[in-house]
Amino acid sequence: MAKVLDVRGLRVDFRIDERYYPAVHDIHFHIDEGETLGLVGESGCGKSVTSLAIMRLLGPGTKVSGEVRYGGKNLLAIPDAEMRRIRGNDISMIFQEPMTSLNPVQRIGTQIGESLFLHRGLTGRAAREQAIQLLQEVGIPRAEEVVDDYPHQLSGGMRQRVMIAIAMACNPKLLIADEPTTALDVTIQAQILDLMRRLSRDHGTSILLITHDLGVVAEMCQRVAVMYAGQIVEQGPVREIFKHPQHPYTIGLLNSIPRMDGPRTRLTPIEGNVPSLRNMPRGCRFAPRCPHAMDVCRAQDPEPVMVEPGHDVRCWLHAPVKEAR
Amino acid sequence: MAEPLLRVKDLKKYFPIRRGVLQRTVGYVRAVDGVSFEVERGETLGVVGESGCGKSTMARSILRLIEPTAGEVWFEGENLLRLSGSSLRHMRRQMQIVFQDPYASLNPRYSIGYTLEEPMIVHRLHTPAERKRRVRWLLERVGLDPDYAKRYPHEFSGGQRQRIGIARALVLQPKLILLDEPVAALDVSVQSQVLNLLEDLQDEFDLTYIFVAHDLSVVRHISDRILVLYLGRMAELADAEVLFVDPLHPYTRALLSAVPVPDPDAKRERIILRGDVPSPANPPHGCPFHTRCPVAMDVCRSEVPAWREVKPRHYVACHLY
Amino acid sequence: MSTVLPNGSLTQAAERKRGIGRALVKSIREYPMVYLGSFIVFVLIVVAVFAPWLAPYDPTKQFANGLTPDGMPVAPNHQFLLGTDDVGRDELSRLIYGSRVSLEVGIFATFISLVIGTTLGLISGYFGGVIDSVIMRLTDVVLAFPFLLLTMALVAVLQPSVTNVFIAIGVQGWGTMARVVRGQVLAVKSFEYVQAERAIGASTARILFRVILPNVLGPVIVLAALSVGFNILAEAGLSVLGIGVQPPTPSWGNMVSEGLLTYRFAPWMMWAPGTALLIAVLGFNLLGDGLRDIFDPRTTTHG
Numbered sequence: 043m044a045k046v047l048d049v050r051g052l053r054v055d056f057r058i059d060e061r062y063y064p065a066v067h068d069i070h071f072h073i074d075e076g077e078t079l080g081l082v083g084e085s086g087c088g089k090s091v092t093s094l095a096i097m098r099l100l101g102p103g104t105k106v107s108g109e110v111r112y113g114g115k116n117l118l119a120i121p122d123a124e125m126r127r128i129r130g131n132d133i134s135m136i137f138q139e140p141m142t143s144l145n146p147v148q149r150i151g152t153q154i155g156e157s158l159f160l161h162r163g164l165t166g167r168a169a170r171e172q173a174i175q176l177l178q179e180v181g182i183p184r185a186e187e188v189v190d191d192y193p194h195q196l197s198g199g200m201r202q203r204v205m206i207a208i209a210m211a212c213n214p215k216l217l218i219a220d221e222p223t224t225a226l227d228v229t230i231q232a233q234i235l236d237l238m239r240r241l242s243r244d245h246g247t248s249i250l251l252i253t254h255d256l257g258v259v260a261e262m263c264q265r266v267a268v269m270y271a272g273q274i275v276e277q278g279p280v281r282e283i284f285k286h287p288q289h290p291y292t293i294g295l296l297n298s299i300p301r302m303d304g305p306r307t308r309l310t311p312i313e314g315n316v317p318s319l320r321n322m323p324r325g326c327r328f329a330p331r332c333p334h335a336m337d338v339c340r341a342q343d344p345e346p347v348m349v350e351p352g353h354d355v356r357c358w359l360h361a362p363v364k365e366a367r
Numbered sequence: 368m369a370e371p372l373l374r375v376k377d378l379k380k381y382f383p384i385r386r387g388v389l390q391r392t393v394g395y396v397r398a399v400d401g402v403s404f405e406v407e408r409g410e411t412l413g414v415v416g417e418s419g420c421g422k423s424t425m426a427r428s429i430l431r432l433i434e435p436t437a438g439e440v441w442f443e444g445e446n447l448l449r450l451s452g453s454s455l456r457h458m459r460r461q462m463q464i465v466f467q468d469p470y471a472s473l474n475p476r477y478s479i480g481y482t483l484e485e486p487m488i489v490h491r492l493h494t495p496a497e498r499k500r501r502v503r504w505l506l507e508r509v510g511l512d513p514d515y516a517k518r519y520p521h522e523f524s525g526g527q528r529q530r531i532g533i534a535r536a537l538v539l540q541p542k543l544i545l546l547d548e549p550v551a552a553l554d555v556s557v558q559s560q561v562l563n564l565l566e567d568l569q570d571e572f573d574l575t576y577i578f579v580a581h582d583l584s585v586v587r588h589i590s591d592r593i594l595v596l597y598l599g600r601m602a603e604l605a606d607a608e609v610l611f612v613d614p615l616h617p618y619t620r621a622l623l624s625a626v627p628v629p630d631p632d633a634k635r636e637r638i639i640l641r642g643d644v645p646s647p648a649n650p651p652h653g654c655p656f657h658t659r660c661p662v663a664m665d666v667c668r669s670e671v672p673a674w675r676e677v678k679p680r681h682y683v684a685c686h687l688y
Numbered sequence: 689m690s691t692v693l694p695n696g697s698l699t700q701a702a703e704r705k706r707g708i709g710r711a712l713v714k715s716i717r718e719y720p721m722v723y724l725g726s727f728i729v730f731v732l733i734v735v736a737v738f739a740p741w742l743a744p745y746d747p748t749k750q751f752a753n754g755l756t757p758d759g760m761p762v763a764p765n766h767q768f769l770l771g772t773d774d775v776g777r778d779e780l781s782r783l784i785y786g787s788r789v790s791l792e793v794g795i796f797a798t799f800i801s802l803v804i805g806t807t808l809g810l811i812s813g814y815f816g817g818v819i820d821s822v823i824m825r826l827t828d829v830v831l832a833f834p835f836l837l838l839t840m841a842l843v844a845v846l847q848p849s850v851t852n853v854f855i856a857i858g859v860q861g862w863g864t865m866a867r868v869v870r871g872q873v874l875a876v877k878s879f880e881y882v883q884a885e886r887a888i889g890a891s892t893a894r895i896l897f898r899v900i901l902p903n904v905l906g907p908v909i910v911l912a913a914l915s916v917g918f919n920i921l922a923e924a925g926l927s928v929l930g931i932g933v934q935p936p937t938p939s940w941g942n943m944v945s946e947g948l949l950t951y952r953f954a955p956w957m958m959w960a961p962g963t964a965l966l967i968a969v970l971g972f973n974l975l976g977d978g979l980r981d982i983f984d985p986r987t988t989t990h991g
Contacts, residue, residue: 084554183642197643227417227581229640232625236639254555257627280631298559300588302611302628308566309588311559315524390821432883456889464887472880476902486888532884539888 045111046216046248047096047133048072052108054088054095056319062105063319065091067272069108070346073216078242078249080259080280083269084316089252092269093218096250097135098125112216131161134209136202138221143205144193150177150204151189157211176207181237199230206237213245220252235262256299260284265352268292271317271327274346278353288355290332326358334359371405372575373429373462373543378402378438380421380428384648396648398424399435400599403674406543411569411576413590413607415583415622419644421599422579423467426545429577430464431455442543460490463536467548469528473520479506479531480516486538505534508571510564526557530564537568546578550585562589583626587611592680595619598647598655601674605681615683618656654686662687722978725913728971736787743781744769748936750776761954771956773946779960782938786961789939790968793854794920798912800858805865806901806908812866813873814896823866831863836925843931850939853932857922861915868911872904910980917972924965940965 054066066088073079081089094100096110098117110117112133117125129135137143145153154173158164164172170189177185180203193201202222209217219238223231239262242249251262259266260280267277268291276289287293294312314331317323323330329339338358346354347361379402381395399421406412414422428435431447440447443461450458466472473482483502487493493501503513509530520528529549536544546565550558562585568574580586586593586607593610595603595618603616614620621638628635640659645651651658657667666686677688735742745751754762754776764771770779812823842856876882877900885895920940926932927941928948935942940961947958 084556199643227644228583228625229417229621230643231627232637232639235627236637255627256555256629260629260631260633261627284629284631295555296629298556299629300559300562300584302584302587302623302626303633306588306607309559309563311563312556313560315526315557316554427883430887432886456891459887459889464884466880466884468880472884474881474885474899485885485890489888489890489894535884535888 044075045072046075046077047250048109048111049092049096050109050111052092052095052110053106054091054100055105057103057105058320063322065104065272065319066095069267069269069272069274071267071274071277073248073250075215076242076246076248077265078251078263080263080266081250081252081269082254082256082259082266084254086271086316086318087269088272089269090220093135093220093250093252097129097133097218127161130157130209130214131212132214133216133218134212134214135218135220136205136209136222138224144201146193148192149189150191150193150196154189154204154208154211157208161212172211173207176211177204179241180204180207180210181233182207197230198226199233202226202230202234203237206234206241210241210245210247214247216248216250217242218250218252221254222251223258224253224255231258238262256284256295268295271322272319273327273356274354275328275356276354278350282350282353288349288353288360289328289357290334290359291328294331294333326356372408372442373406373577374439374441375405375429376403376439376441378425378428378440379436380424380433381436394648396646397599397650398647399428400647400650402438402596402599402601404594404601404604406575406577408542408575409569409573410591411578411589413586413593414577414579414596415581415586415593416596417581417622417644419598419647420596421647422581422596423547424599425596426464426547426577426579430459430462430545432464456489460486460539461541462543462545463539463541464545464547465529465532465536465549467551469525469532469552470520472532473528475520477519478516479518479520479523482520482531483516483535483538486535490539492539501538505537506531508537508568509534510560524557525553526560529553529561533561533564533568537572540572541574543575543577546576546580548580549578551580551582558585565589583623595622598645598650600655601682601684602656603681603683603685605678605683609678609681615677615681615688616656616685617660617662617687621659621661654684719978719981721974722982725971725974725976725978728967729975732787732791732968732971735784736791739784739788743778743784745778745781747777747781747785747938749778751778752776754778761950761957763954764956770960771954773943773957774950774954779943779956782943783940783960783964786938786940786943787964787968789850789933789937790920790923790941790965792850793857793923793933794916794968794972797854797858797861797919797922798915800855801861801865801915802908802912804859805862806869806904808862809866809869810873810896810901810904813870814877814892814900820870824870827863827866830860831867833860835860835922839922839926840929840931843926848926848931848934850933850937853923853926854919857919861919865908865911865915868907869904872907873900876900876903907980910976913972913976913979915976917969917976920965920968920972940968 049069049071052066052069053064055062056065069092081092083089095106100106106118151170151173154176155169158169158172174185174189177188182188182200182203223234226234235258238249241247253259263280265278266280266283267274270291276283276292283292287296297310298312300309312331317327325341326339326344329335332339336358344356344358344361346356349355349360378399380399381397383392384394384396385391386393402425416422424433427433429440435448447458480502483505484498487498502516506513506515511527511530550561553561569576578586578589590607593605593607594601595616597618603619611623614623621640624635624638638661642659645658653669654667654672657663660667664686672684672686674682674684675688676682751772754772756762761774762768762772768778770783773779808823812820838860839856843852846852846856882895882899885899923932924941924944927939928945930945932941933939943961944958947961951958
């Protein structure tokens with residue numbers, strides 16, 4: 043299957059007090075056409091930074107290197123004007139907080155129309171009709187009225203639908219969704235996830251779904267990449283990851299969440315805390331919290347190793363023996 | 368069974384909506400609208416619901432951190448809502464609260480040691496040396512280095528701060544602790560540490576918990592019984608095991624089915640509710656859930672369903688039963 | 689921003705002071721304007737305190753050679769570095785002594801506003817409701833009233849003197865303070881640690897003074913610094929109009945006032961106090977603006 047997006051050796055450095063610290067460190071992943079890839083991890087693991095780096099939306103004080111290949115081009119190397127054409131048109135994005143991502147003083151229709159005008163040259167009646175059609179498609183009742191509403195007149199769930207309508211306005215190839223349902227209630231989350239699944243199927247849109255919720259990943263994604271402290275520690279097909287996790291962090295994460303089914307047993311937490319950017323441990327970044335840490339883990343950062351076709355793990359436990367020495 | 372530790376009767380909290388230059392009251396937000404339940408000694412009562420269901424307001428009204436509009440809160444033979452001044456402050460020693468946001472709930476200007484010592488100072492307990500000793504002991508008990516007493520909140524991670532918040536709730540040796548979304552702001556891997564800690568402390572100190580949360584899997588894990596709220600009203604109350612296996616209220620069913628399960632093979636029937644939670648300023652007539660209920664009948668639109676024990680220890684407010 | 693506290697036998701208070709001290713040094717390096725402002729203010733205070741030692745002469749002494757033979761003020765020379773005034777007194781000495789009045793009025797008036805404003809703001813913000821409405825309407829009235837008009841009326845009733853001037857200025861300067869404090873209280877009050885304080889059984893007084901007050905002091909200090917500058921100008925304005933500090937007590941205001949009359953032939957009489965006022969007000973404003981930058985987390989680079 044063709045790759046829509048191919049990220050190779052992406053690295054993002056943040057400047058703090060005159061020094062650079064790698065917030066995202068040498069990550070590789072790709073997204074196939076029509077596929078939903080889950081990027082999971084805890085806060086501060088670099089998953090949102092990754093998405094912003096792909097969109098080239100990181101501000102000053104950051105250094106991005108590596109390659110982000112889209113449609114035969116490296117997005118990190120093309121001119122700004124070309125990147126602007128790609129944003130919103132080929133790749134669009136939705137965020138966690140639908141209140142702050144919408145302009146509070148513009149009508150919903152105007153905000154959808156803006157994208158339609160910028161990328162498809164639609165204006166006036168045509169844009170308005172297209173906007174109404176989009177609102178209907180994302181399941182907003184009374185779309186003809188809502189198109190003239192302001193964001194504050196809508197609920198959180200409705201606002202997220204509007205965000206999705208704006209993101210889908212130009213029929214993008216890739217939708218980056220950064221914690222799209224975290225701010226929403228479960229029953230509303232179910233609606234939004236359902237909507238995203240339907241849009242992806244009907245339009246063949248690929249989705250990069252960034253989330254901390256393993257449940258959302260299990261329901262939405264075909265493949266998963268697990269991030270920890272700026273690195274992808276494990277990636278593979280969703281069943282593989284959930285049924286045969288290989289990295290101690292993935293295993294720990296799956297064991298530490300309370301279940302909705304089965305007996306209620308004591309949880310097995312991962313000890314310790316997520317390291318901060320300034321105090322990254324040497325060697326494997328998970329080593330200080332890892333129950334299986336060996337000497338080599340504390341000395342040297344492991345490379346990703348393939349354990350099954352399409353299933354990579356970044357862990358010394360799985361490294362070929364000669365490398366481990 | 369013996370007398371319950373806490374008995375809440377018909378608790379209500381209405382927030383006035385004020386408009387205009389004269390700030391006239393034009394209506395009320397019925398955040399908590401007639402909630403009654405009992406909490407047995409040593410049990411954990413989970414309270415779940417979506418945003419706007421009033422679970423947090425309810426918890427704070429019980430402690431009178433928010434002044435309730437009406438109702439009774441019986442604790443150890445006294446109606447808390449009738450107490451005032453020093454007798455109220457005295458009662459507060461018995462019931463403590465742990466807040467959701469571990470960043471906002473610790474005073475940034477106080478050292479951890481002082482934060483933990485202050486409740487004892489306020490109630491004039493122990494000698495200074497004894498207080499310091501207790502602080503160190505408590506820190507150790509919640510899994511922190513006793514030397515952290517000298518440090519300030521900004522030096523700690525969210526999980527560590529929440530441990531400090533829990534230690535503060537324990538200082539006065541309360542009988543009841545209200546936990547208001549205590550793990551919602553924490554990372555998944557840290558959540559489980561705190562949940563385990565809460566369970567250990569409950570055993571060690573014979574604590575009774577009211578655990579308020581929106582995360583159903585967390586509530587299921589920790590609770591003995593679960594109360595489901597919707598729009599400030601009680602929808603269902605049952606033992607945790609029973610509620611998850613045999614939910615009766617259509618809202619509980621939808622809520623349970625909506626939770627994503629971390630198992631790609633799980634095949635479950637999902638009930639997707641239409642629309643949003645109505646505004647508590649203008650709740651629907653009849654059953655508050657009828658606007659979204661997939662099985663609503665005519666009677667639901669006109670009559671408020673009664674709170675009934677339809678099976679032993681299983682209460683529900685729904686016209687279906 | 690994470691401060692690493694030293695491990696050792698230092699008491700907690702000392703540790704905290706050291707942390708604040710270090711942060712302050714760092715901020716001054718980052719905000720040179722604060723440094724300049726504090727320097728000006730510091731010099732001003734030194735001059736005012738040590739005026740009797742710094743001033744070459746008695747400020748009220750009329751020198752025989754302080755006037756030209758035709759009765760004009762003497763231009764700056766070796767004996768009178770800033771010249772003399774129209775009755776033959778040394779301008780420099782008057783300027784140095786005048787700094788006392790300016791500072792006194794500036795600081796005491798601010799202090800009065802500070803006490804009134806902070807108290808009312810705290811009460812208003814914490815208790816809310818009717819109390820809040822009443823206090824805020826009162827604040828509106830004070831803020832809406834023309835400053836000069838009310839001050840003139842007050843001084844006229846109280847008789848012009850240094851004390852009455854700062855009382856008159858101070859009792860109307862609290863409006864902004866009260867508003868700022870109230871806003872801060874409302875923000876701080878919503879923090880859960882304030883609720884936590886109630887949950888442990890702390891009394892209202894304890895919460896107000898030990899928890900909320902320290903958290904609102906930052907902006908109040910900023911406002912106070914700015915207000916000292918404003919009050920110095922206010923005193924000068926009143927004195928120029930002749931209803932401020934009365935001669936022979938030298939104040940920069942009445943010196944400017946005297947200088948106005950003789951400006952054509954003795955411009956130094958206005959230049960000297962005018963420049964002093966400018967520098968003093970500039971100093972307090974720089975200090976206040978700088979402190980605001982330091983206290984405002986949005987303008988700080990490290991959160």
